[in-house]
Amino acid sequence: MAGQAERRDPHATVKRELLVRYLDAWTAAVTRSHRNATYIESALGGPAADALRVFGEFADRLSGHQLDVVLLGAPAETLAPVLRELGEPPGVAVHSVSEPDSLVVEGPALAHLDVVGESVLDEEATWRLADELARAKAREVLLTVPPATAGKVDEHRARLRSAGLSYVVAVELVDNEDHGQLLMFATSARKHLATFKDELWAVDEFAGVRYRDPGDDEGALVDISLTPQLTPLRRMLLAELARRGSCGVADLQEHTLLRTIYRPAEALRVLQSAASAGAISRKPEKGRLTPRTVVASA
Structure with missing residues (x-):
């Protein structure tokens, strides 16, 4: 059933692969440089389990580290089967926070906040949480919000930058029926923006989604490719x-x-x-x- 759902929603397929790809790079970086890190998930369903499986691949590097998975508005027990599947790797813990405004995070953090799918957050709450998280060092957010005009995207960029995330990329994901979602990644690390862009073009080119650059006045759709149309x-x-x-x-x-x-x-x-x-x-x-x-x- 899960596979059928993903085929029906190409946006979910692309977002899942991009999240997994970037998490692989992010986890490698934080386990090299920090002892503690946090992954925050607002979407209900599969993304948190996908993230947990990525972290499980780093079990041999997690000795002496603490990597927390925080579920917003979902019980931590929902990931218990995945933890058991992974052998309950040491250093990985799952927590639940019912009220996002009460979330307290120390150290590096990556927040995956998707308000287009099933989520405990509306768009206003998502931006409020992104603003709050961004005000500490080594914070990153991966946002999915409804499509917006170029002017509105510029406002989104300015808001993220004013909060402390200087490097931002925005891309509209458009399926074959011309349904779009706006994906934004924001970080304070230039190198991480470059890494994310590499992963952006490395996802499955046959997933049924093309990209649209909000800055392109003609709104051209571009196929996903390792050598994109320029x-x-x-x-x-x-x-x-x-x-x-x-x-x-x-x-x-x-x-x-x-x-x-x-x-x-x-x-x-x-x-x-x-x-x-x-x-x-x-x-x-x-x-x-x-x-x-x-x-x-x-």
């Missing part, structure tokens, strides 16, 4: 360059990291192609395009 990025970078007049390639790579669903290396490829086609000018005029190269609207 036309929307070219359009966005040329528009940004027209706005600036001229700037370094490094500046546009930074814009790509912070304001699009793409990665800095892809910006370099787009700009090299645009320069070769005469769509932009560059200094120096010849040689390999590098972050130090200055480009300008043609």
Whole structure:
């Protein structure tokens, strides 16, 4: 039945795989650098069990560590069968918090807050919790909220950044029936944003979902791929360059990291192609395009 439910909802399939992929990287990082960490789950059903299974794969590294799984509004006992399945790994504990406003977390934390599916939180409560969690070091949030206009997405970004999460990516997940959900990941670690973007493009390309960049005025849908289609990025970078007049390639790579669903290396490829086609000018005029190269609207 669970497999059938996932096939009926491609959004859930993609969100699950992305969560598992990123949790694998996050758990490796926190077990190297910290003795305690917390994973927070607002969605009811499978995501917490998926997270717990990821943590179980790190059982050999958890000696001397404490990794807490906090369920918002769901009893901790719901994960007892999964803990037994994993051999009840030491250092992993499951807790329940009935009132999110009473949640107290120390140390690094990753919160998965999904208000589109079945969740104990409405959107207002989700943003309030995200704001509160973000105000300490080493905090990250993975949010799923209803689709929004580009202006509203900018407001979401600003809210997360003002709370202390400087690195944000927003992507709309769109299924074959044009139903969308807005996924946002926010962190204070630049490296973790880069890792998340790598995982974003590594999920199953046949899952029945395409991506839409909220910053693309044409709203183009892009297939999930390890080598994504770059036309929307070219359009966005040329528009940004027209706005600036001229700037370094490094500046546009930074814009790509912070304001699009793409990665800095892809910006370099787009700009090299645009320069070769005469769509932009560059200094120096010849040689390999590098972050130090200055480009300008043609």
